[in-house]
Amino acid sequence: MRSHLLNDTTTERYRSSVTEGIERVAARIATTDRPFTGVTVDALSPHIERIDLDRPLHDTTAVLDELEEIYLKDAVYFHHPRYLAHLNCPVVIPAVVGEAVLSAVNSSLDTWDQSAGGTLIERKLIDWTTERIGLGPAADGVFTSGGTQSNLQALLLAREEAKTDSNAKLRIFASEVSHFSVKKSAKLLGLSPDSVVSLPVDHDKRMQTVALAHELERCRQDGLIPMAVVATAGTTDFGSIDPLPEIAELCDQFGTWLHVDAAYGCGLLTSLKNRDRIDGIERADSVTVDYHKSFFQPVSSSAVLVRDAATLRHATYHAEYLNPRRMVHERIPNQVDKSLQTTRRFDALKLWMTLRVMGADGIGELFDQVCARAAEGWELLAADPRFDVVVQPSLSTLVFRHIPADVTDPAEIDRANLFARKALFASGDAVVAGTKVGGRHYLKFTLLNPETTTADIAVVLDLIAGHAEQYLGESLDRAS
Numbered sequence: 026m027r028s029h030l031l032n033d034t035t036t037e038r039y040r041s042s043v044t045e046g047i048e049r050v051a052a053r054i055a056t057t058d059r060p061f062t063g064v065t066v067d068a069l070s071p072h073i074e075r076i077d078l079d080r081p082l083h084d085t086t087a088v089l090d091e092l093e094e095i096y097l098k099d100a101v102y103f104h105h106p107r108y109l110a111h112l113n114c115p116v117v118i119p120a121v122v123g124e125a126v127l128s129a130v131n132s133s134l135d136t137w138d139q140s141a142g143g144t145l146i147e148r149k150l151i152d153w154t155t156e157r158i159g160l161g162p163a164a165d166g167v168f169t170s171g172g173t174q175s176n177l178q179a180l181l182l183a184r185e186e187a188k189t190d191s192n193a194k195l196r197i198f199a200s201e202v203s204h205f206s207v208k209k210s211a212k213l214l215g216l217s218p219d220s221v222v223s224l225p226v227d228h229d230k231r232m233q234t235v236a237l238a239h240e241l242e243r244c245r246q247d248g249l250i251p252m253a254v255v256a257t258a259g260t261t262d263f264g265s266i267d268p269l270p271e272i273a274e275l276c277d278q279f280g281t282w283l284h285v286d287a288a289y290g291c292g293l294l295t296s297l298k299n300r301d302r303i304d305g306i307e308r309a310d311s312v313t314v315d316y317h318k319s320f321f322q323p324v325s326s327s328a329v330l331v332r333d334a335a336t337l338r339h340a341t342y343h344a345e346y347l348n349p350r351r352m353v354h355e356r357i358p359n360q361v362d363k364s365l366q367t368t369r370r371f372d373a374l375k376l377w378m379t380l381r382v383m384g385a386d387g388i389g390e391l392f393d394q395v396c397a398r399a400a401e402g403w404e405l406l407a408a409d410p411r412f413d414v415v416v417q418p419s420l421s422t423l424v425f426r427h428i429p430a431d432v433t434d435p436a437e438i439d440r441a442n443l444f445a446r447k448a449l450f451a452s453g454d455a456v457v458a459g460t461k462v463g464g465r466h467y468l469k470f471t472l473l474n475p476e477t478t479t480a481d482i483a484v485v486l487d488l489i490a491g492h493a494e495q496y497l498g499e500s501l502d503r504a505s
């Protein structure tokens with residue numbers, strides 16, 4: 026069994042095994058002509074069920090053969106230009122090299138004595154990111170597992186900075202289309218169920234600042250504490266960017282922590298064309314950045330950044346066996362002092378490889394391309410009488426629904442769109458997402474693949490219309 030341990034005696038096995046794994050993925054990606062096979066849970070489950078984990082195959086090739094059947098063949102492939110569903114990006118190759126290196130070396134970024142250079146690389150990337158945001162000289166941050174964790178940590182710091190022992194009085198303000206992790210964080214932080222005040226959005230799905238001002242004032246008058254405003258720079262559904270400068274002004278006025286959830290919009294930090302769309306982000310107290318959304322990084326890769334490094338102390342605990350207090354005085358950089366996690370992947374390496382090989386402008390170029398594609402997609406949709414499209418994109422999502430000719434019943438239109446999404450998924454020809462707007466079912470494209478063309482968008486729209494029409498035809502037959 027020791028021959029499976031990666032060490033100085035097994036590097037040949039390591040090289041050949043990993044190469045074999047990579048060859049399988051490369052072959053699969055080279056020949057995958059649809060984002061999904063349309064496999065169903067019922068069809069796939071028995072293949073996984075029947076595998077006896079207590080009877081190993083003892084052979085990497087055989088296990089990879091098996092993996093082809095139970096995973097690689099039917100996985101959902103984000104690299105495919107007609108994968109248009111969630112906030113998943115195709116990944117850049119330098120980052121994948123980073124992933125291979127980091128899992129093999131297996132540094133853990135909690136302490137210097139488990140990481141050494143990895144710690145310094147992560148710190149440099151945090152500084153790079155805070156500089157791009159413009160958070161100022163006292164800024165700091167730490168890599169996290171994703172936007173949900175980044176938002177949680179930011180709100181933890183905000184709660185502590187609110188300096189009250191009466192959690193019941195704390196209020197968080199976020200728009201009605203902010204990410205659900207805001208509410209989840211409030212719950213995890215022990216805040217009351219009504220602690221998150223949901224603010225209305227304008228026609229472009231941006232937080233209404235008049236409503237925010239009103240609610241902040243009301244909070245003050247009611248003797249409550251405005252703990253944080255969460256502004257979203259790139260909402261999950263619409264890519265809308267809340268008016269950051271106006272929100273920052275109000276936060277100054279009311280002494281409220283400003284958290285900017287830029288999990289999605291952070292890609293603009295590298296854009297030469299569109300960076301100004303997130304102007305005002307530099308006024309945040311904390312920012313969430315998901316490199317695994319708009320920096321084309323493999324999952325997971327995210328960071329929480331703060332204006333004032335001292336606020337990270339709210340996540341600091343010392344353990345004698347790990348990061349004793351004396352190490353702070355010895356200036357030993359233990360990232361665990363800033364993190365909610367202890368053992369932590371060296372995800373930063375992927376971004377490092379990306380910046381060193383491609384450069385930040387290269388990422389920005391890719392992100393600009395998907396934003397431009399979304400703008401073209403919007404034009405297609407707006408000109409097509411078969412569809413109703415919700416807002417002009419600020420980033421790269423399109424929310425729309427098929428409006429069949431001669432059908433006026435909104436519930437029937439809902440059903441037709443739900444059917445179209447399901448049928449498309451089952452066919453594997455394309456994968457699209459869905460959401461609700463004004464209580465009605467809509468479909469969503471999240472464009473994060475620069476290889477997706479306007480022709481792809483047009484084809485998928487035709488497929489959707491075809492499926493919806495098929496549903497309506499069958500529904501008429503059923504009724505007659």
Ligand SMILES: Cc1ncc(COP(=O)(O)O)c(C=O)c1O
Binds near residue numbers: 112204288289
């Ligand atoms: C705006 C926004 N914030 C936070 C998140 C959560 O990020 P993660 O899925 O990385 O936890 C998402 C995910 O889609 C998001 O769109």
